[in-house]
Structure formats: C-alpha cells, structure tokens
Amino acid sequence: MDWGTDLWDQYDVIDKHTQSGLELVEKYVKFVKERTEIEQNYAKQLRNLTKKYHPKRGSREELECRFSNHQAFLDILNEMNDYAGQRELIAENMMMNICIELTKYLQELKMERKTHLSEAKKAQQSLESTYKQLDSSKKRFEREWREAEKSAQYAEKTDQDINATKADVEKAKQQAHMRAHIADECKNDYAAQLQKYNKEQSQFYFSDMPLIFNKLQDMDERRVKKLAQGYVLFSDTEKQVTPIIGKCLEGITKAGANVNERNDSIALIEQHKSGFERPGDLDFEDYSQGINRASSDS
Amino acid sequence: MDWGTDLWDQYDVIDKHTQSGLELVEKYVKFVKERTEIEQNYAKQLRNLTKKYHPKRGSREELECRFSNHQAFLDILNEMNDYAGQRELIAENMMMNICIELTKYLQELKMERKTHLSEAKKAQQSLESTYKQLDSSKKRFEREWREAEKSAQYAEKTDQDINATKADVEKAKQQAHMRAHIADECKNDYAAQLQKYNKEQSQFYFSDMPLIFNKLQDMDERRVKKLAQGYVLFSDTEKQVTPIIGKCLEGITKAGANVNERNDSIALIEQHKSGFERPGDLDFEDYSQGINRASSDS
Numbered sequence: 001m002d003w004g005t006d007l008w009d010q011y012d013v014i015d016k017h018t019q020s021g022l023e024l025v026e027k028y029v030k031f032v033k034e035r036t037e038i039e040q041n042y043a044k045q046l047r048n049l050t051k052k053y054h055p056k057r058g059s060r061e062e063l064e065c066r067f068s069n070h071q072a073f074l075d076i077l078n079e080m081n082d083y084a085g086q087r088e089l090i091a092e093n094m095m096m097n098i099c100i101e102l103t104k105y106l107q108e109l110k111m112e113r114k115t116h117l118s119e120a121k122k123a124q125q126s127l128e129s130t131y132k133q134l135d136s137s138k139k140r141f142e143r144e145w146r147e148a149e150k151s152a153q154y155a156e157k158t159d160q161d162i163n164a165t166k167a168d169v170e171k172a173k174q175q176a177h178m179r180a181h182i183a184d185e186c187k188n189d190y191a192a193q194l195q196k197y198n199k200e201q202s203q204f205y206f207s208d209m210p211l212i213f214n215k216l217q218d219m220d221e222r223r224v225k226k227l228a229q230g231y232v233l234f235s236d237t238e239k240q241v242t243p244i245i246g247k248c249l250e251g252i253t254k255a256g257a258n259v260n261e262r263n264d265s266i267a268l269i270e271q272h273k274s275g276f277e278r279p280g281d282l283d284f285e286d287y288s289q290g291i292n293r294a295s296s297d298s
Numbered sequence: 299m300d301w302g303t304d305l306w307d308q309y310d311v312i313d314k315h316t317q318s319g320l321e322l323v324e325k326y327v328k329f330v331k332e333r334t335e336i337e338q339n340y341a342k343q344l345r346n347l348t349k350k351y352h353p354k355r356g357s358r359e360e361l362e363c364r365f366s367n368h369q370a371f372l373d374i375l376n377e378m379n380d381y382a383g384q385r386e387l388i389a390e391n392m393m394m395n396i397c398i399e400l401t402k403y404l405q406e407l408k409m410e411r412k413t414h415l416s417e418a419k420k421a422q423q424s425l426e427s428t429y430k431q432l433d434s435s436k437k438r439f440e441r442e443w444r445e446a447e448k449s450a451q452y453a454e455k456t457d458q459d460i461n462a463t464k465a466d467v468e469k470a471k472q473q474a475h476m477r478a479h480i481a482d483e484c485k486n487d488y489a490a491q492l493q494k495y496n497k498e499q500s501q502f503y504f505s506d507m508p509l510i511f512n513k514l515q516d517m518d519e520r521r522v523k524k525l526a527q528g529y530v531l532f533s534d535t536e537k538q539v540t541p542i543i544g545k546c547l548e549g550i551t552k553a554g555a556n557v558n559e560r561n562d563s564i565a566l567i568e569q570h571k572s573g574f575e576r577p578g579d580l581d582f583e584d585y586s587q588g589i590n591r592a593s594s595d596s
Contacts, residue, residue: 009572045336145585220563227557228554233372242544252533253533
C-alpha cells in the first residue's frame with residue numbers, strides 16, 4: 001500500500017494532508033516556544049524570590065547566619081536559585097533542540113513539498129496538453145471523413161445524373177478521391193496522436209504521479225518521524241535536569257537536617273555571656289560600729 | 299551550659315534573640331507563601347497553554363487525531379495538564395503543611411514568649427521593690443544611729459557641765475537612752491530587711507530568672523526544631539509528587555514513541571482511497587467504419 005498506487009486519484013487529499021502535517025509541526029513549535037516562555041517566567045520569579053529574601057551584605061540577617069536555623073534558610077535560598085537555573089536550562093534546551101531545530105527542518109520540508117507538487121502540476125499540464133492535441137486531431141479526422149463521405153456521395157450522384165457532363169463526373173470523382181486521401185491522412189494522424197497520448201497517460205498514472213505521490217508520502221513519513229523525535233525531546237529535556245533538581249531538593253532537606261537547636265542556644269551563650277558572677281548577698285553595714293560609714297551614702 | 303546560668307545578666311539579648319527567632323519563622327512562612335503563588339501561577343499558565351492547543355470538539359484537528367502524530371500531540375497536552383495539576387498540588391500542600399501549620403505554631407510561641415517575659419519583668423520589679431525597702435530601712439538606721447550618737451554626746455556633755463541641773467542631766471540621759479533604743483530597733487529592722495532581700499535576690503538570680511531564661515531557651519529550641527521540620531517539608535512536598543511528574547514525562551516519551559509514520563500513511567489511504575482503477579488506454583474511434591459516431595461529440 002502506498003499513496004502512489006492507492007491514492008492515485010486523490011491529489012487534493014495528499015495536498016491538504018501534507019499541508020496539515022506541516023501545520024502540525026508549526027503548531028508544535030509554537031506550543032513549545034510558549035512553554036519555554038512560561039518556564040523562563042517561572043525561573044525568573046523563583047530567582048527574584050530568592051534574591052528578595054537573601055540577606056543584604058553586612059545586615060543583621062547576615063550576622064544571624066551564625067545560627068544554624070538562619071544559615072539553613074540561606075542554604076534553601078541558594079538551592080532555590082540553582083533550581084531556577086535548571087528551569088532556565090529546560091527552557092533554553094527546548095528552544096535550541098526543538099524550536100530552532102524543527103523550524104529549520106520545516107523550511108526544508110516546505111521547499112521539498114513545493115517542488116513535488118509543482119512537478120505533479122507540470123505532469124498534469126503536459127498530459128492535458130497532449131489530450132487537447134489528440135482531441136483536435138480526432139475532431140479533424142471526423143470532420144474530414146464527413147467531407148470525404150459527402151464528396152463520395154456527390155460523385156456517385158453526379159455519375160448517375162443523366163444531365164451531367166463527363167467533365168462534371170470526372171471533376172466530382174477527383175474531388176472525392178482527394179477528400180478520401182485527406183481523411184485517410186487525418187486518420188493516420190489521429191492514430192499516431194492516440195498512441196502518443198496513451199503512452200503518456202500510462203506514464204502519468206503508472207509511473208510519474210505514483211513516483212511523486214510516493215515522494216510526498218516519504219516526505220510526510222520523515223516529517224512524522226522528526227516530529228515524534230521532537231515530542232520525545234520535550235520530556236527528555238526535562239528528564240535531563242531531573243537529577244540536578246533532585247540534588248537541589250536533597251540540598252534543602254540537608255539544610256533542614258543540619259539545623260541544630262542545641263548548638264544555636266550555645267552559640268548565643270558564646271556570643272553574649274559576660275563571664276560575670278551573679279551578685280552575692282549584700283553585707284550588713286553596721287553604722288553603730290562606725291564602719292563603712294562612707295559607703296552608706298552610695 | 300544554659301541561658302539561665304550563662305546569660306543570667308543578658309535579659310535584653312534573650313529578648314531580642316527570641317524575637318528575631320519568631321521573625322525568622324514569619325519570614326519563612328511569607329517566603330513559602332510567595333513560592334506557592336509562583337507555583338500556582340506557573341500551573342495556571344501551563345493549564346492555559348494546554349487548553350489553548352487542545353482541539354475543539356468536532357474540529358478538523360480533532361478528526362485528525364486518527365493520525366498517530368496528531369494523537370500524540372493531544373496525549374502530550376493531556377500529560378502537561380496532569381503535570382500542571384501536580385504543580386498545583388505542591389502549592390496546596392506547601393500552603394497547608396508549612397504556611398498554615400507554622401502560622402498557628404507561631405501564634406502559640408508568641409503567647410508563650412510574652413508570658414515568660416512578663417514573668418521575668420514581674421520578678422525584677424519585685425526584687426527592685428524589696429531593694430527599695432531595704433535601702434530605706436538602712437538609711438533610717440543610719441539616721442537614727444546618728445541621732446542616738448548625738449543624744450549620747452549631749453547627755454555626756456550635760457553630765458560634765460557644772461552649770462547643768464540634775465534634772466537637765468536626767469532628761470538628757472533619758473533622751474539618749476530613748477534614742478539608743480530607737481536606733482537599736484532600726485538596726486534590727488535593717489537586719490531583717492537585709493536578710494529578706496538577700497534571700498529574695500538569691501531566689502531571683504539562682505532560681506526564678508534561670509528558670510524563666512531556660513524556659514525561653516526551651517521555647518526557642520522547640521521553635522528551631524519546628525522550623526527545621528518546615529524546611530524539610532519544603533523539599534518533601536515536591537519530592538512527594540516527583541514520581542507522578544516522572545510519570546507525566548514518561549507519558550510524553552511514550553506518546554512520542556507511539557507515533558508510527560507508516561500507519562499514518564496507511565490511515566490516509568484507508569480514509570480516502572476511491573477504489574477506482576486507473577484509466578486504461580483510450581480506444582481508437584474509427585468514423586470511417588461508422589462506429590462510435592455519437593461518442594465522438596463528447
């Protein structure tokens with residue numbers, strides 16, 4: 001089964017089908033392009049989010065990163081930033097490996113399709129032109145044959161007319177002979193044209209058009225194959241970064257696990273303890289013994 | 299090492315540190331909330347994208363889904379829609395398990411912190427008030443002792459004054475005796491107040507405040523632990539849907555693999571072949587034999 005054999009009389013169907021196939025590729029490219037825009041936008045929002053929450057240099061927040069629960073938040077922000085980078089990579093690779101690649105391929109296919117269809121048109125026009133020649137040759141033979149028949153009838157009628165002169169009869173016979181000769185030549189010409197046409201028609205239906213339709217089928221199958229590769233790339237591009245995204249998520253889990261509440265309490269002690277002893281009991285200041293009189297004013 | 303012992307004189311530090319800890323939780327909740335908004339927005343854009351490219355009911359595109367390369371695109375759109383659903387799930391679970399949960403917990407911690415700090419303030423005020431009593435008692439003792447000394451000196455002076463009457467001497471001695479008695483009472487009162495203050499001060503520095511500071515430390519450690527759990531949930535929420543997202547990607551790969559260019563070519567044949575034979579050779583129409591005359595006009 002192939003288009004050349006089974007769709008020999010479906011030029012319009014093949015024309016439309018191959019056109020619709022190219023449109024699907026175009027649509028898919030547009031779809032992936034819009035996906036990359038969504039992905040870029042998503043990545044940008046994630047980047048802005050991490051930037052917004054990232055402590056400024058020399059800020060109180062930065063100083064607090066000596067505490068593990070503050071440091072972990074910073075680690076998470078950094079992982080989210082890497083995560084955003086991976087989403088950008090998805091967008092870039094989709095654009096490069098699907099959109100640009102398929103757009104280039106699409107241009108080639110459009111050219112190729114145009115070539116095949118114009119070849120088909122040319123073959124059709126050539127066959128039509130041959131048919132017109134055949135038709136006019138056939139009509140001339142028919143016309144000339146009628147003329148010859150009329151001339152023959154006239155010659156016979158003249159021959160049996162008692163009033164006709166010998167010269168009239170001779171002239172009519174000569175005329176009839178000439179007409180018969182012309183009709184015969186037209187018959188030969190028609191026969192030759194018919195042979196030519198039949199040969200060309202057979203070439204057209206059994207060789208030229210099947211070849212062109214099969215080329216279009218082959219082209220369409222190549223398009224489908226390439227498009228299917230583009231479909232697979234749509235998920236492969238994301239699968240490629242999945243392990244790295246997994247590492248970002250692991251990094252976040254690790255940041256959470258690294259938080260140590262006991263160490264954070266001790267860090268506060270180490271940073272702020274004065275080392276002073278707690279106040280002991282106040283002494284009794286016995287004015288009646290005359291000691292510490294001065295200090296009683298304090 | 300604990301705050302009660304090592305940071306006994308760092309009330310302000312503990313006040314600020316626990317406040318800053320709660321602020322970090324608040325900041326983290328806000329960060330996650332903004333992440334969920336980004337995620338929701340991302341999911342919505344993906345959903346809109348799939349909807350935009352999904353063929354309308356009864357459209358030419360829908361009919362074309364009999365071709366595997368068109369059907370696969372539809373499959374990809376459906377997988378992308380499921381994918382978007384998983385991103386929505388991430389957003390919903392983050393909101394539920396991190397934002398709402400931590401916000402509730404934060405309210406409890408704020409209440410608890412307020413309670414501890416107001417207990418500390420109350421203990422401080424009580425000790426200050428006892429100190430003021432002690433101070434005033436000590437000053438009264440000092441004042442009264444001076445008065446008693448002056449009275450004693452006056453009594454002695456009067457006793458040695460040759461111009462003084464016996465009555466004067468007696469009166470001065472009585473006065474000195476009375477003053478000495480008052481001073482003695484004040485001394486006892488001061489001693490009692492001092493004992494009370496020292497007991498209270500010891501209770502304050504070695505028992506009450508360490509207890510409160512340790513409660514604040516315990517509270518802060520609970521906060522850090524809960525926050526760390528919230529950090530881990532941030533990646534766990536996404537890890538949970540990773541297998542399903544993986545399945546969506548697998549579905550896309552499968553859709554691409556299901557495309558069969560040969561079958562698509564045959565499907566076009568089955569849909570459109572007319573079943574007609576290709577035209578054979580045209581017959582020679584021999585007018586000179588008087589056959590097919592009518593057909594020559596066609």
